[in-house]
Amino acid sequence: MTRKKVGFAHIICKNPRMQQIVRTAQRIANSDMLVLITGEDGTGKETLAQAIHNDSDRGNGRFVSVNCAALPDALLETELFGHEKGAFTGAVYSRKGKFEQAQGGTLFLDEIGEMSLPTQARLLRVLEEGVTERIGGGEPIPLDVRIITASNENLYNQVKEGTFRQDLYYRLKEVNLDLPPLRERKEDIPPLVDYFIKQYNKQYHKSIEGISDAALQFLLRHDWPGNVRELHHVVKCAVLMNDAQDTIWLEHIPLDIHLAESSRSKEDKAETKAEELLEILSLDEAEKRHILRILEFTRFNKSQAANILKISRPTLDRKIEKYQLHNIKVQEKLSKSST
Ligand SMILES: Nc1ncnc2c1ncn2[C@@H]1O[C@H](COP(=O)(O)OP(=O)(O)OP(=O)(O)O)[C@@H](O)[C@H]1O
Numbered sequence: 001m002t003r004k005k006v007g008f009a010h011i012i013c014k015n016p017r018m019q020q021i022v023r024t025a026q027r028i029a030n031s032d033m034l035v036l037i038t039g040e041d042g043t044g045k046e047t048l049a050q051a052i053h054n055d056s057d058r059g060n061g062r063f064v065s066v067n068c069a070a071l072p073d074a075l076l077e078t079e080l081f082g083h084e085k086g087a088f089t090g091a092v093y094s095r096k097g098k099f100e101q102a103q104g105g106t107l108f109l110d111e112i113g114e115m116s117l118p119t120q121a122r123l124l125r126v127l128e129e130g131v132t133e134r135i136g137g138g139e140p141i142p143l144d145v146r147i148i149t150a151s152n153e154n155l156y157n158q159v160k161e162g163t164f165r166q167d168l169y170y171r172l173k174e175v176n177l178d179l180p181p182l183r184e185r186k187e188d189i190p191p192l193v194d195y196f197i198k199q200y201n202k203q204y205h206k207s208i209e210g211i212s213d214a215a216l217q218f219l220l221r222h223d224w225p226g227n228v229r230e231l232h233h234v235v236k237c238a239v240l241m242n243d244a245q246d247t248i249w250l251e252h253i254p255l256d257i258h259l260a261e262s263s264r265s266k267e268d269k270a271e272t273k274a275e276e277l278l279e280i281l282s283l284d285e286a287e288k289r290h291i292l293r294i295l296e297f298t299r300f301n302k303s304q305a306a307n308i309l310k311i312s313r314p315t316l317d318r319k320i321e322k323y324q325l326h327n328i329k330v331q332e333k334l335s336k337s338s339t
């Protein structure tokens with residue numbers, strides 16, 4: 001399978017902490033520093049690892065990814081180190097491990113915290129000696145592989161608990177890039193939405209220009225327990241649900257995030273309500289926002305909007321002119337809500 005080339009240009013972020021992380025990653029991409037990427041599920045750990053690989057001088061080599069949580073320990077060991085013919089019952093052929101497959105490139109070890117202590121010891125030896133050995137003997141094979149590791153758990157706690165080797169921990173985190181959860185960098189939501197819309201426009205031959213103000217506000221209020229991966233899926237669904245319209249409206253946002261929103265605790269909601277009430281707006285700004293909301297609700301059907309607002313159509317036209325509400329460009333809305 002060929003992997004899409006993801007470079008730093010594909011890491012979308014506005015949040016200063018994220019931008020700092022990306023700058024650090026760019027700076028060390030061409031070095032042999034060992035990088036540990038930490039962060040909750042879906043925060044973009046593998047995407048960042050791919051960017052480091054692709055934008056480095058190893059970019060033409062392979063990016064080999066292994067999820068250490070996906071295999072039982074014995075299998076993980078053969079997967080990583082390979083085996084010689086006859087190393088164990090059933091080893092009819094010799095087989096290259098992932099270390100060897102990644103020669104000249106990068107080996108990404110995801111969920112490193114799940115690796116057993118014996119396999120950790122083997123990994124440490126590889127790092128110290130720069131060679132790998134297949135299970136069942138054979139010659140040591142010199143390695144030219146960059147190792148990037150990732151974890152969604154607190155490895156330092158695991159070190160304290162004795163389930164992760166301290167020497168390996170410090171070795172792996174020569175550089176630690178800790179990705180913040182999406183709820184702590186909501187200014188990244190509008191540009192990410194825009195990026196995913198463009199991606200799926202291309203993939204599904206759609207021509208969606210952007211997202212309505214109300215739908216974007218809704219996304220900005222959500223907590224995103226699944227982080228960027230969850231947002232990615234929501235935008236993908238929204239694009240697919242959208243037939244022949246150029247905007248994503250609230251109704252296109254998948255039902256399960258509406259449900260998550262409505263199951264938030266009463267206290268949470270009371271807090272949001274209080275925040276909304278405390279927002280200080282001029283009368284004009286409040287009028288502008290209300291008119292925009294109704295226009296969105298009616299999909300810019302002005303007669304219907306005038307009816308709901310109980311004003312005449314010419315009055316509505318005047319207000320649209322006054323507040324420059326015609327042709328509000330999605331880009332403007334996106335940048336407005338992200339500042
Ligand atoms: N900053 C970003 N810019 C663009 N796309 C992103 C960004 N961060 C994450 N993504 C996208 O979000 C999805 C999840 O990212 P990724 O798989 O890198 O996260 P992860 O932290 O490795 O997740 P997991 O812990 O679930 O393995 C991917 O589809 C990726 O393309």
Ligand SMILES: [Mg+2]
Pocket residue numbers: 045046110
């Ligand atoms: Mg991952």
